[in-house]
Amino acid sequence: MFVTGKPKVWLRIEGFVLLIGTIVAFSQQNQHWWLYPALLLVPDIFMIGYFANSKVGAFFYNLGHSYPLPALMTYSGWHNKSYLTIAIGVIWLGHIGWDRFFGYGLKYDTRFKDTHLGSLDK
Secondary structure, eight states: OOOOHHHHHHHHHHHHHHHHHHHHHHHTTTOOTTHHHHHTTGGGGGGGGGGTOHHHHHHHHHHHTSSHHHHHHHHHHHHTTOHHHHHHHHHHHHHHHHHHHTTOOOBOSSOTTEETTEETTO
16 A cells, blocks of 8 residues: 555655755755765665565665664764764765655565555556
């Protein structure tokens, strides 16, 4: 079952807000601006599990496209006073926002195109 109707719209708006929020947060890290676009798509490396099968692929994709790991990275950077680590964690969260805004949700085990935000076939 996929999210439909107004809740789907709200989830996509949330993704946009997260993306914009991470751009603002990144701007406060005194990092080079080229870093944000250069690293924005790096979390897609978590799609590598799809080379094995859709179940492994969905697990790794969802691991890299949900909030716990980038939040942990951001916290680790804050705790260790590593502004670059904070910036990378923020960019990672921005990637998640980007994906949600464009309709790329968390994956089901069935196939890559089946997400919690609907099928990517549409």
